Amino acid sequence: xxxxxxxxxxxxxxxxxxxxxxxxxxxxxxxxxxxxxxxxxxxxxxxxxxxxxxxxxxxxxxxxxxxxxxxxxxxxxxxxxxxxxxxxxxxxxxxxxxxxxxxxxxxxxxxxxxxxxxxxxxxxxxxxxxxxxxxxxxxxxxxxxxxxxxxxxxxxxxxxxxxxxxxxxxxxxxxxxxxxxxxxxxxxxxxxxxxxxxxxxxxxxxxxxxxx
Numbered sequence: 041x042x043x044x045x046x047x048x049x050x051x052x053x054x055x056x057x058x059x060x061x062x063x064x065x066x067x068x069x070x071x072x073x074x075x076x077x078x079x080x081x082x083x084x085x086x087x088x089x090x091x092x093x094x095x096x097x098x099x100x101x102x103x104x105x106x107x108x109x110x111x112x113x114x115x116x117x118x119x120x121x122x123x124x125x126x127x128x129x130x131x132x133x134x135x136x137x138x139x140x141x142x143x144x145x146x147x148x149x150x151x152x153x154x155x156x157x158x159x160x161x162x163x164x165x166x167x168x169x170x171x172x173x174x175x176x177x178x179x180x181x182x183x184x185x186x187x188x189x190x191x192x193x194x195x196x197x198x199x200x201x202x203x204x205x206x207x208x209x210x211x212x213x214x215x216x217x218x219x220x221x222x223x224x225x226x227x228x229x230x231x232x233x234x235x236x237x238x239x240x241x242x243x244x245x246x247x248x249x250x251x252x
Contacts (some may be wrong), residue, residue, distance in 0.1 A: 049082065049083045052083065056101075062084070066104065067100055070153055092196075092238065099152065100148075102152075106144050106145070121247060142247050146176070156182075160176055160178055162222075164221050164226075166192065168220045171209070172183060172246070176247075177192070177209075179238075179239035183240075188214075189227065191240050193209075193211075193238075194209055195210060196236050198235070214231075215231050217230070
């Protein structure tokens with residue numbers, strides 16, 4: 041999975057050292073989809089982290105960094121990468137511009153941490169619903185099965201390649217995941233055939249771009 045090479049066990053160890061984390065439990069205890077056994081085996085090369093686990097680890101470490109007061113512009117490039125909610129998720133793990141201290145603080149204010157993760161919108165798939173590229177969305181991954189008609193959700197879509205990762209940002213109109221966009225190139229998917237809801241949007245925000 042070449043898209044995820046940025047977030048490796050060595051990178052996780054480096055972040056642990058930078059944050060003064062002594063015990064791995066401080067990382068995986070806040071991630072329901074990742075047990076101690078899975079985390080240990082993945083760190084020791086006996087299994088590979090799954091994409092959703094890497095997203096959760098990245099956000100968990102960022103949450104811990106913010107709690108420790110280390111979320112500043114000097115350290116942001118080392119610790120923070122945006123997750124591209126695009127279609128497909130082609131830039132997952134690329135070194136994208138770090139999120140600002142303001143966005144990190146807002147993410148914490150909206151409850152980022154235990155199964156809640158902040159993502160940056162990177163396309164126009166829901167622009168007519170008010171979600172613009174550059175906006176931030178808090179996704180609650182605790183009970184995706186509770187999504188109801190009209191909810192904004194993140195879903196994983198099956199592809200012909202079992203190693204490929206495609207995540208989409210859509211409005212749920214059971215059983216379909218529908219784009220609400222001025223761009224007609226975005227597809228509609230069905231949860232009955234090739235998609236699975238991963239989380240529900242519970243908050244969103246927009247900040248003024250930093251001048252160059």
